[in-house]
Amino acid sequence: MNGLLFAFRASRYAPRSLTRALMWAGFTAQWARHAKPARRLEDNLHRVTGLEGRELRALSRRGMASAARYYAETFELGRMTGATIDARVRVEDPHGAVARIQGDGRAVLALSHSGNWDLVGAYACRHILGVVSVAEVLKPREVFDEFVALREKVGMRILGHEGGSTFRELIRIGKRDGGLICLLADRDLSGTGLEVDMWGHGVKVAPGPAALSAAIGAALIPVHVHYERLHGRGRWAARSRWGVVLRFGAILEPDDAPAESRVEHLTRGWVQFMGEAIEDHPEDWHMLQRFGWTESES
Numbered sequence: 001m002n003g004l005l006f007a008f009r010a011s012r013y014a015p016r017s018l019t020r021a022l023m024w025a026g027f028t029a030q031w032a033r034h035a036k037p038a039r040r041l042e043d044n045l046h047r048v049t050g051l052e053g054r055e056l057r058a059l060s061r062r063g064m065a066s067a068a069r070y071y072a073e074t075f076e077l078g079r080m081t082g083a084t085i086d087a088r089v090r091v092e093d094p095h096g097a098v099a100r101i102q103g104d105g106r107a108v109l110a111l112s113h114s115g116n117w118d119l120v121g122a123y124a125c126r127h128i129l130g131v132v133s134v135a136e137v138l139k140p141r142e143v144f145d146e147f148v149a150l151r152e153k154v155g156m157r158i159l160g161h162e163g164g165s166t167f168r169e170l171i172r173i174g175k176r177d178g179g180l181i182c183l184l185a186d187r188d189l190s191g192t193g194l195e196v197d198m199w200g201h202g203v204k205v206a207p208g209p210a211a212l213s214a215a216i217g218a219a220l221i222p223v224h225v226h227y228e229r230l231h232g233r234g235r236w237a238a239r240s241r242w243g244v245v246l247r248f249g250a251i252l253e254p255d256d257a258p259a260e261s262r263v264e265h266l267t268r269g270w271v272q273f274m275g276e277a278i279e280d281h282p283e284d285w286h287m288l289q290r291f292g293w294t295e296s297e298s
Contacts, residue, residue: 016079016239020072027068031061037288038064044287048199048279062283066115066227069242070286074118078153082126085154087237089123090228090245097221097248101129106178106218110209110270112186112278113286115225118151120246121182125155129180132157132173134166134208136189161189167208174216182223183209186274188292194267195294198275202294210266214254222249222270224277226284249273 031038042060046052051059077085091098101107107129111117121131133151137144137160148158157179159166174181185206193204213220223246230243250273257265278285 016072016076019075020069023068023072023075024065027064028061031064040290041067041286041288044285044291045282047201047293048282048285059283063285066284067286067288069227070116070118073116073240074150077118077122078150080122083237084239085119085122085126087234088230088240088243089120090243092245092247095248095250097251098128100219100251101180101221104178104219105129106174106216107180108174108209108213108216108218108220109180109182110185110220110222110274111182112224112274113184114278114281114284115227115244117182117184117225118154119244120223120225121151121156122154123246124180124182129178130155130157131182132159132170132177132179133182133184134159134161134170136161167212170212171215174212174218181212181218183212185209185270186278186291187287187289193292194264196268196271198271199279204292204294205267205271207263207267209270210263213252213266214257214262217254220252220254220266220270222252222273223247224249224274224281226277226281247277249277 029035038060041063042056045059045063046056049056049059097107121133124131133156135144135147135151135158144160148160151158157173159169170181173179183206185208188204188206190206190208192207194207195202195204197203198205209220212218225244225246227242228245230238230241234243235241249270252266252269254262254266
């Protein structure tokens with residue numbers, strides 16, 4: 001049986017402490033062996049931070065620990081109470097994004113693979129607006145189905161990434177039903193990524209958030225999620241040493257962008273916020289896969 005599929009099913013019955021320990025052991029072993037995911041992460045983190053040698057290895061170890069934490073928490077998500085979810089999420093909203101989202105009844109959010117995006121999705125369904133998102137169809141299919149079932153259990157609506165047909169469905173949902181359409185956009189799966197500058201490197205990112213925002217006339221808002229240590233009563237309420245910070249960036253208006261370059265303009269807007277946020281919290285960027293660097297990778 002696929003390792004992730006086994007972990008999903010076993011976590012329904014195993015003590016939470018055991019799930020966390022197994023995730024920690026598995027990711028630590030990959031880091032210690034310098035397995036391919038750890039090498040990918042280090043290459044990506046080097047390009048973000050410029051670190052090398054021992055400093056880079058120390059950062060990648062924290063990165064693998066963060067990724068292990070994400071999976072352990074996600075496997076637990078279906079067993080969390082609403083109060084526990086609330087206790088683990090802190091919102092930073094300097095631009096009034098939440099009020100704008102609730103007032104309009106719809107928005108497009110651009111996210112990175114940082115922190116625990118599933119946890120904040122569950123929180124958003126409880127306190128902001130219903131979440132619609134897209135997930136990569138994993139192999140075996142049963143793994144994808146488990147992820148979808150878990151996310152739907154906490155209120156999210158998930159579409160499989162099927163290219164143009166999925167984008168058309170998102171347009172229909174955005175215009176007809178509204179909601180909070182959340183798209184992980186730092187890793188382009190479309191094959192039509194837009195080239196932008198991030199951390200002084202050429203990078204291809206997903207055009208989907210900007211294109212969808214323009215198509216349905218909804219605000220585009222970049223979001224970043226990172227971990228923080230919890231203490232005292234907050235730690236007790238969360239039943240964890242860790243919580244996440246859900247930080248909203250500035251609201252990007254599709255009508256403010258030139259019509260002839262609207263998608264490019266909006267994309268560069270969220271990329272600037274995202275690049276700075278990842279640079280501030282590189283250990284929580286779970287990019288263990290090939291990233292969209294336009295120059296050759298090592």
